[in-house]
Amino acid sequence: MFAGKVFMKLHEELTSISGVGAKTAQLFSRLNVRTVEDLIHLYPRRYEDYSQVMSIASLNPGQITVKAKITRVKSRYGRARGTHITEAIATDDTDSLSIVWFNQPYRASSIKEDAEYYLSGMFDYGGGKLQLVNPNVEVASDIQINTARILPVYPQTKGLTSKKIRAAVANLDTTVFQQVRESLPQRILDEFNLRSYGQTLRILHSPSSSKELMRCRREMGFRELFPIMLSSQLLRVELEQKKSAPIELATKELQQLTSKLPFNLTDQQRLIAWQLLKELESSKRPLNTMVEGDVGSGKTIIAAMMALNVLASGKQVALMAPTEILARQHEQSLRELLEPFNYELVLLTGSLSAKDKESLRDKIMSTQPLLILGTHALFQDGVEFLELGLLIIDEQHRFGVDQRKRMQSKASYIPHVLTLTATPIPRSLALVLYGELDIKQLTEKPPGRKTIITELSRLNKRADLLKEHISKSTARDQLYIVCPAIEANDDQDSIEDIEKLINRLLPQASYEVLHGKLSSSEKESRMQAFVSGEVSVLLATTVIEVGVNVPAASRMIIISPERFGLAQ
Secondary structure: OOOOOOOOOOOOEHHHOOOOOHHHHHHHHOOOOOEHHHHHOOOOOEEEEOOOEEOHHHOOOEEEEEEEEEEEEEEEEOOOOOOEEEEEEEEOOOOEEEEEEEOOOHHHHHOOOOOEEEEEEEEEEEOOEEEEEEEEEEEOOOOOOOOOOEEEEOOOEOOEOHHHHHHHHHOOOOHHHHOOOOOOOHHHHHHOOOOOHHHHHHHHHOOOOHHHHHHHHHHHHHHHHHHHHHHHHHHHHHHHOOOOOOOOOOHHHHHHHHHOOOOOOOHHHHHHHHHHHHHHHHOOOOOEEEEEEOOOOOHHHHHHHHHHHHHHOOOEEEEEOOOHHHHHHHHHHHHHHHHHHOOEEEEEOOOOOHHHHHHHHHHHOOOOOEEEEEOHHHHOOOOOEOOEEEEEEEOHHHOOHHHHHHHHHOEOOOOEEEEEEOOOOOHHHHHHHOOOOEEEEEOOOOOOOOOOOOOOOOHHHHHHHHHHHHHOOEOOEEEEEEOOEOOOOOOOOEHHHHHHHHHHHOOOOOOEEEOOOOOHHHHHHHHHHHHOOOOOEEEEOHHHHOOOOOOOEEEEEEOOHHHOOOOO
16 A cells, blocks of 8 residues: 655655645644654544445445446536536446445546446435445556555544545555654563554554454554553552551541441441551551542542541641532531541632632641642642641542642652542553552442433434423432533534523523533532532533532433443
């Protein structure tokens, strides 16, 4: 597939590639592709397999490739104003096939009758018959770029299609792939039977078979995960060399806390809490553990027990949440749990006045036992901890490694770290992404927890489903409606589309809209309106996935669930 200029260099501009002029290069720049090396690293988003060439008589609806003679071509204008239609008949030894192209008038003049072509495209019903719609066409005797092979489909921009990108990649000189710098040691390549990075990239753009493509994608996956795993293990080694102060077990206070709870701890909650508390007591290295559990599984009470134990030792505790509303929710929960023990709780967020922030900084710099709750404001310059014994990070995947390390570095010595997450990360993946952490999972449901009922509704029932659930929503029985997109699109599953549908079905419906394009203050106020019960319906994107506790929200409608990942 690859040809073109000999001795092409990775750093050369795209215009050095045959067929790529200044205008096309400008289009590529929208995808941040400006050099030959950038193009090589423009990975296909997916693939369409047209590699199996079939006889016309054996065709079924779907993506197909045939090798046939085009025996007749004609053009006409359709009934819709401005619609140009090119029709053709293709024939092989088994049967004939009807072909149609819409708004591609050049097809009639570019196709020669009785010449043999490869045609790849969607074979489907149209105009009352089966036909091949808008197929790619290439002369059978030429090297195939857009037919009779596995086609890479690239990220696109207006004016720059996958077809044009494939043409540019096809004109690369094969030597450029040999110039790609290898990122893995030879020992790793040999041990895991990996091809060179350059060879893997070449196959990624032009796989010869589905088997080869599968192997290539596995190798690329390994290359992406290897540095993550390596950095996690290096962090673990670095952490194990640090020292942290042991925290003596505050048995009396812990017994008092658990005896006052309005519920009984599950066996799993007791076990994990006991393990963590004993590690605090005996460990010479800093605790660095992630507790993973669904919303309502009991992470907060474990965090409260850990915090109380550290406060009783005379040290400070910091709890960091990704949003102000979540930080305030933690403040409310922990204030109620720890009220009998008279330890001071303070909240540090970006919305505080400069005077209040300064006052809190002075208090944090003292040596008194203190529970400090906050958002990214805890990272700010001027916020220093003298006696930080424990750092609790909620929804820790929302914070980068550098942020977490910066937070730890603010203490006078390395504090213990407990991270919490409600995101259902498979354990094998969690070990890769957070290899520096010890991982404990809360899988046991608290007693009395109701069974979650999940149902799949047909697309043609969407209006009825929305009407039914919005109508019965109240402050005590709230509803989430989650969309995969903000702005209107062809799939009609964006917030804009659903808003129009709701306003048509229930003009008087009261709801709030929440998405990532809103300012932080707007997001906070709208979420607070939902938490307080001021509105009973929240129409949102995945910005709601950070675990804000809304006890009255008992129902959720997910629009086009196939567009969301497992963790979401």
